Amino acid sequence: MSDIVIATEEELRRLLPLDIEAVEVVEAAFRALAGEGVVMPPVMSMHLPEVNGEVDVKTAYLPGFEGFAIKVSPGFFNNPKIGLPSLNGLMMLFSATTGLAQAVFLDNGYLTDLRTAAAGAVAARHLAPEDVAVAAVLGTGVQARLQMQAVHLVRPYDRAIVWGRDAAKAAACARDIAQATGVEAEVVTDPERAVSQAQLVVTTTPATEPVLRAEWLHKGLHVTAMGSDQAGKSELEPGALAAADLYVADSASQCAALGELRAARAAGLMLQDPIELGAVVAGAAGRTDPRQITICDLTGTGAQDTAIATRALAALRASGGGTRVTS
Amino acid sequence: MSDIVIATEEELRRLLPLDIEAVEVVEAAFRALAGEGVVMPPVMSMHLPEVNGEVDVKTAYLPGFEGFAIKVSPGFFNNPKIGLPSLNGLMMLFSATTGLAQAVFLDNGYLTDLRTAAAGAVAARHLAPEDVAVAAVLGTGVQARLQMQAVHLVRPYDRAIVWGRDAAKAAACARDIAQATGVEAEVVTDPERAVSQAQLVVTTTPATEPVLRAEWLHKGLHVTAMGSDQAGKSELEPGALAAADLYVADSASQCAALGELRAARAAGLMLQDPIELGAVVAGAAGRTDPRQITICDLTGTGAQDTAIATRALAALRASGGGTRVTS
Numbered sequence: 172m173s174d175i176v177i178a179t180e181e182e183l184r185r186l187l188p189l190d191i192e193a194v195e196v197v198e199a200a201f202r203a204l205a206g207e208g209v210v211m212p213p214v215m216s217m218h219l220p221e222v223n224g225e226v227d228v229k230t231a232y233l234p235g236f237e238g239f240a241i242k243v244s245p246g247f248f249n250n251p252k253i254g255l256p257s258l259n260g261l262m263m264l265f266s267a268t269t270g271l272a273q274a275v276f277l278d279n280g281y282l283t284d285l286r287t288a289a290a291g292a293v294a295a296r297h298l299a300p301e302d303v304a305v306a307a308v309l310g311t312g313v314q315a316r317l318q319m320q321a322v323h324l325v326r327p328y329d330r331a332i333v334w335g336r337d338a339a340k341a342a343a344c345a346r347d348i349a350q351a352t353g354v355e356a357e358v359v360t361d362p363e364r365a366v367s368q369a370q371l372v373v374t375t376t377p378a379t380e381p382v383l384r385a386e387w388l389h390k391g392l393h394v395t396a397m398g399s400d401q402a403g404k405s406e407l408e409p410g411a412l413a414a415a416d417l418y419v420a421d422s423a424s425q426c427a428a429l430g431e432l433r434a435a436r437a438a439g440l441m442l443q444d445p446i447e448l449g450a451v452v453a454g455a456a457g458r459t460d461p462r463q464i465t466i467c468d469l470t471g472t473g474a475q476d477t478a479i480a481t482r483a484l485a486a487l488r489a490s491g492g493g494t495r496v497t498s
Numbered sequence: 499m500s501d502i503v504i505a506t507e508e509e510l511r512r513l514l515p516l517d518i519e520a521v522e523v524v525e526a527a528f529r530a531l532a533g534e535g536v537v538m539p540p541v542m543s544m545h546l547p548e549v550n551g552e553v554d555v556k557t558a559y560l561p562g563f564e565g566f567a568i569k570v571s572p573g574f575f576n577n578p579k580i581g582l583p584s585l586n587g588l589m590m591l592f593s594a595t596t597g598l599a600q601a602v603f604l605d606n607g608y609l610t611d612l613r614t615a616a617a618g619a620v621a622a623r624h625l626a627p628e629d630v631a632v633a634a635v636l637g638t639g640v641q642a643r644l645q646m647q648a649v650h651l652v653r654p655y656d657r658a659i660v661w662g663r664d665a666a667k668a669a670a671c672a673r674d675i676a677q678a679t680g681v682e683a684e685v686v687t688d689p690e691r692a693v694s695q696a697q698l699v700v701t702t703t704p705a706t707e708p709v710l711r712a713e714w715l716h717k718g719l720h721v722t723a724m725g726s727d728q729a730g731k732s733e734l735e736p737g738a739l740a741a742a743d744l745y746v747a748d749s750a751s752q753c754a755a756l757g758e759l760r761a762a763r764a765a766g767l768m769l770q771d772p773i774e775l776g777a778v779v780a781g782a783a784g785r786t787d788p789r790q791i792t793i794c795d796l797t798g799t800g801a802q803d804t805a806i807a808t809r810a811l812a813a814l815r816a817s818g819g820g821t822r823v824t825s
Contacts, residue, residue, distance in 0.1 A: 173586065175604060177504060179825035208548050215542040217566075219559055221535050224597055228555055228568065232546055239544075241555065243568055243590065245597025253596075259500065261590075261599050263570065269580075270551055270572025272588050275602055277502060277825035496821060498506035498604035 173271040176493035178483065180279045186486040189288055189317060191324050193482065197289035198296070198452055200478035201421075203233040205449035211473050213424070223248045231473030238264040238273055240473070240480035244283065264480040274484045274493070282483060286475035288317035290421060291373060291395050294448060294467035296325040297457045298419060299371045299393035303328045307365035309382050309406070310375030311335035311344040314397060316351065318373040322395075323352040326371060331356035334365040363387050374398050374406040381434075385410035390462040396431050397469040407431045407466070409438035416463040417456075420445045425470040432468055449474075500598040503820040505810065507606045513813040516615055516644060518651050520809065524616035525623070525779055527805035528748075530560040532776035538800050540751070550575045558800030565591040565600055567800070567807035571610065591807040601811045601820070613806035614798055615644035617748060618700060618722050621775060621794035623652040624784045625746060626698045626720035630655045634692035636709050636733070637702030638662035638671040641724060643678065645700040649722075650679040653698060658683035661692040690714050701725050701733040708761075712737035717789040723758050724796040732761035734793070740767045743790040744783075747772045752797040759795055776801075 178186075187193065203209060211231040218225050224247040232239045244260040251257060260283070262276040276282055295303075303326040308315045311333065319331055331348045333356060335341035345356040359365050366372050366387045376382055376398045383394065385408045394415075398406045412418050412435040420426035423445050427433055435441040448467060451457040458465050487493045505513075514520065530536060538558040545552050551574040559566045571587040578584060589609050591601040603609055622630075630653040635642045638660065646658055658675045660683060662668035672683035686692045693699050693714045703709055703725045710721065712735045721742075725733045739745050739762040747753035750772050754760060762768040775794060778784040785792050814820045 173604075173606070177602075177821075177823055179823060181825070210544045210546055212542050212544055215539050215555060215557070217537045217539055217557060217559055219537055219594075221561065222595060224594075226557070226559075226566075226568075226592070226597065228542060228557070230542070230544060230553070230555070232544055232553075234548065239553075241553075241570055243592070243599075245592060247595070247597035250596055255596055255598070259598055263588075265553070265570070265572060267546075267549060267551075268574070269577055269582055270553065270574035271582070271586055272570075272604065275504075277500075277599065277823060279500075279825060494504075494821065494823060496504055496506060496604060498508070498606060 178493040194292040196478045196482045198293045200474040201449040201452045205453040208234040229473035240476040242476040286479035288321040291318040292321035298465040300461045303370040305369045306371040307332040307369035311340040314375040319348045320351045332365045334362045381408040393465045395467045405434040409435040413440045415466040417465045426468045430468040430470040505820040520616045521619040523805045523809045525620045527801040528776040528779045532780040535561040556800035567803040569803045613802035615648040618645040619648035622649045625792040627788045630697040632696045633698040634659040634696035638667040641702040646675045647678045659692045661689045708735040720792045722794045736762040736765035742793040744792045746794045753795045757795040757797040
């Protein structure tokens with residue numbers, strides 16, 4: 172017997188913009204991850220070759236958060252043939268005190284987009300140089316836009332550079348970034364040119380071969396790689412991880428299985444346990460010198476889902492929005 | 499973007515009684531489990547000692563079913579102190595073709611009760627002797643009632659016997675079974691007396707020490723043990739499994755981890771791979787002689803959730819019930 176609120180994507184987009192509060196709550200989740208009492212089981216996955224689909228379920232219990240999220244992320248790759256997006260999904264929030272369901276967010280992946288971008292801002296806040304004049308993004312999708320918007324909240328860069336394999340998509344992405352942040356945004360056709368000019372680079376591609384080469388790294392650069400979220404994907408040349416002064420994982424175990432760390436270890440590099448973003452947020456040594464080269468590997472954690480779902484419920488309660496169902 | 503139907507426990511109880519159709523759909527799920535193309539990942543579990551809680555997530559993709567369920571089962575054992583039940587939870591159904599969410603069942607565990615009882619009927623249909631005059635149940639909870647009701651659909655016994663440690667609860671349980679099935683139901687104070695008179699016994703207790711002893715087994719008996727669903731629980735003396743002519747698991751891997759098989763193996767027995775209920779439903783050798791002793795170990799599978807959720811959506815569509823939300 173419980174009282175549940177159901178919210179649609181449209182309501183969630185209206186109530187929860189990508190703002191500094193979204194970054195703060197995701198940062199709090201990373202801080203909690205570094206502490207005691209966290210329970211974050213491995214991702215539950217179903218690979219469904221019969222229907223060209225896959226389903227991931229993530230969750231995390233974080234002390235200090237009054238609820239825990241469970242997120243279902245289906246990817247069905249025949250959908251575009253019938254005019255549907257490949258990715259969708261929903262998130263639920265349960266009381267961490269009673270286990271009762273509190274909310275179902277029919278967000279079609281919006282909250283995931285939001286918490287993923289927010290994690291990029293957390294990484295930038297704790298790892299990028301204090302002064303970022305130029306930020307670059309490799310990739311032209313939804314996350315290219317959102318990551319650049321999120322990073323701007325914590326490192327208000329003056330100029331954005333976009334690289335993508337499709338020039339028209341890169342131009343559209345640059346326009347959107349300029350509009351969202353108010354800065355000048357330009358397109359380059361050579362990713363090395365993007366990296367060389369930037370103090371902060373975000374990679375947001377589904378690449379299976381590296382798009383960022385180790386030799387392009389330069390003093391005072393921070394790279395956030397968020398495109399790889401499954402075995403088989405890789406955006407950074409393995410040597411880049413080894414060449415950096417500091418490599419940080421959102422989750423050591425997930426990055427070893429799904430992130431850039433996987434490819435690096437397959438190449439015989441980076442065999443020691445990496446430091447995690449939560450530890451850096453909680454005060455462990457991050458960047459200690461503006462000339463250092465830092466890399467943050469983001470695969471996406473259930474902790475971020477718990478954080479953004481908690482914020483979504485608070486926003487719904489404050490607004491009185493959503494559809495209430497008693498069961 | 500999808501159109502989702504939300505159903506409450508009250509609607510689901512009204513639309514989905516425990517009837518032969520519920521048994522049939524769960525039987526079809528077991529049949530599918532024995533075939534090709536099934537994807538049923540291990541249960542995702544969070545143990546939350548800080549809040550005296552646990553959360554299990556189950557799912558299964560079954561070829562031939564147009565959707566797959568994801569079920570969240572929280573158990574928060576401080577709840578009774580504040581007047582709430584320990585167990586609740588919800589179930590979702592997703593299209594197996596597109597991955598889009600189709601339904602959220604705010605069932606507070608009702609659909610789990612239903613599919614668990616239905617599995618007992620499937621076990622009885624394929625493993626109990628053809629003629630069951632007397633059926634007995636050890637335990638007096640919700641499943642004691644539902645299992646006896648479900649079994650009566652496929653083995654219309656004339657007399658029911660109830661044993662429980664609490665005489666008043668046993669009497670109430672017997673009354674409910676008599677009312678649901680129309681047969682005479684009596685209470686016994688000695689579980690051996692229950693077992694000795696019955697051709698079919700269902701054990702439905704949360705026992706951590708066996709309640710059914712091996713020496714009580716007699717020719718022509720079928721036992722369904724459904725109480726043990728986690729390591730540490732056990733209803734049957736390990737020797738009972740070894741003494742039976744046939745032992746059948748709902749899922750070999752789950753029974754080895756969570757069911758009666760776990761305790762038997764801990765005692766050094768039953769080390770060979772057991773036959774699964776799906777294989778028996780699909781035609782593998784089950785009971786071949788009315789004098790045999792058979793045991794079925796039920797831990798509860800994601801396949802049953804997919805089955806009952808599929809039926810729930812069909813019932814909702816046929817009735818036009820539920821709350822529709824477009825997102």
